[in-house]
Amino acid sequence: LTSWKSDALKASRSVFFQLIDTFALEIGELKKEMVQTSPTMDKEPSPHCGGVGGERDSGYDSLRRRMSVLDRLSQTHPVWLLLAISEEKANHILLKQPPGVFLVRKSAALQRKVLSVRVKEDQSETPISHFPVRESQYNQVLEKAMHKCVLKPLKSMIEVALHDFQVSSGAWQQLRENLALAKTKRPQELGVDGAVPPDAVAIEKIRHKFLNMRKMYSPEKKVSLLLRVCKLIYTIMQDNSGRMYGADDFLPMLTYVVAQCDMPQLDTEIQYMMELLDPSLLQGEGGYYLTSAYGAMALIKNFQEEQAARVLSSEARNTLHQWHRRRTAQRSAPSVDDFQNYLRVALQEVDTGCTAKTLLVHPYTTTEEVCSLCAYKFKIPNPENYALFLITEDTSQQLAPDTHPQRIKAELHSRPCAQIFHFLYRRVPNLNLCIPAVMQNGNCLQVE
Structure with missing residues (x-):
């Protein structure tokens, strides 16, 4: 998927440069989550980073007042993001760049993300300004900006690339046939034991939510909607029987619901979320239900006429474990x-x-x-x-x-x-x- 994104970016360089202005506008939101850092906050303060004397604004506000809207749109553009480099290395890189270039780096001393910006020397005390991003909020700002500037224009290209790959490999036709076969089965034939399935009205409501999910470009918003769908299924199961159900009961029911919705495009949606969702979000409820959705789709892909699809194949389980290890390998500090x-x-x-x-x-x-x-x-x-x-x-x-x-x-x-x-x-x-x-x-x- 990463290679597809890279190829798509190369094929649409003009589109990428048009995104510069959009990203500049997002800086207006990003500045709300920043505070000016002092030289003593980092382990090895750079001589290029000026100190803070008394109370003052974030630093970005002062710079913003000295720059026109046209200057901010034309001179502010992204270059590097989330680099594991020191402040000294960031200064060395940015001093060679024109004003407006910035990067987002990880500060080992602050244990948070820092935005380093190259500014005009006549507009600031130092040529490089550093703005720590509040850890509790940076995801909602940086991730939102990246999704809007990168994923939104690339969404259709990613979907086409995934679909073409499935068609060329024969997986698309096989999935359609298996979905059609699974749709004809009763819940008990798919492993549902005792729980009453959603009725036709509820199935149509869930299908409508899946259609809305396909229109979204943000993987986080997609997972949020998937979470609501799964909770709706759980609620229906519990309301109809008066008892709580575990994962062994939920997975067959989710498989039945996915089969009744008859949407092979859900397979692409699941891959999109699994590869692009922030790894820190894979540990919560969203990751649990995303894994369940992957399992339900894997059961349908391997569904056979002569046996009920009750358990994941060893190949599907291994793939799921490899995906989870790969997507969470970079997590060093414990999350909330x-x-x-x-x-x-x-x-x-x-x-x-x-x-x-x-x-x-x-x-x-x-x-x-x-x-x-x-x-x-x-x-x-x-x-x-x-x-x-x-x-x-x-x-x-x-x-x-x-x-x-x-x-x-x-x-x-x-x-x-x-x-x-x-x-x-x-x-x-x-x-x-x-x-x-x-x-x-x-x-x-x-x-x-």
Whole structure:
């Protein structure tokens, strides 16, 4: 896919230079996320980087007031992005460039992205200005700018290249035939066990969302819409049966829905998202559902008349593992999602009351695995008599062994109205459950 992007860029150089003005406009948004750095912030400050005396603006505002709109549009254009170079090397590169050229580099000292800009010497105290980008916001600004300036004009060319490759290899025709075959199958023949599938109205609604997803150029927005589709399917499954389902139940249902939508273009959409989505976003719910969509499409690609498509082939699994390792290999620092991989679980006993522990639980960890971890942490001699429960203000529900507590927690947190909930590990025969009403330092206390 990277080579296709490179070829497309070479074939449309005139289009690329037209993007310069567009990117310049995005700088107006980017400046909001910048603060002027002082020479002491980097490990090895460059003599070209001036200091900061007292309070002042971001530095970009002062430069902006001295430059006309025409100057900003004509002199500001991107050259290098996300280079792992030092400030000294950045200064060495930019001093040879005309004013307006900039690069985005990674600062080891600041642990964040820094925008280094070559400016006119009569418009600034130094020829090079450096602007750290706030880590909490840079993705929403830089990624948005890059998507608009690069992906938006290249989207149609990327889609054509992927489609032509599928047609020439025969994969497109095979996919159409398999989709047509899978569409004729009942949910049970695709591995759905017990859950009631979406009706025709819901299928049409989901298909309409997939069509809207195809119009988007941002992989992040595509994944966001895919997330809503998958949550809609989960909601339908749970509302129709009154119980929660795990990944083993969801994947066959997603396969059935994709087959009913009969859109072979979804295969290209999944590849587009898998290759262009920010790797840091692959660790959350978006990455989970994107992986599920890949699995559903892989099942359809390998669907055969004589057997139900219930499990991924070893080839598909290996491809998926290789993709995940390749796309996450550059992640060095832990993301916010890494710190959210913790689950607070309380143990309720008749004699000792209620105590709680914080456990490391990843998104793909099942309830059965969490129960085993609880038995070890709480030193339970007979874990077969215990289970994990989801406790809300007015309900208590035992979680199925193949459900994912982290997914359940994320779902509850994402609801518009905040809802108090707890995960409780307790003895199954004890039906006289006391719902904790007081929490202190994460531990539930008995109410007398």
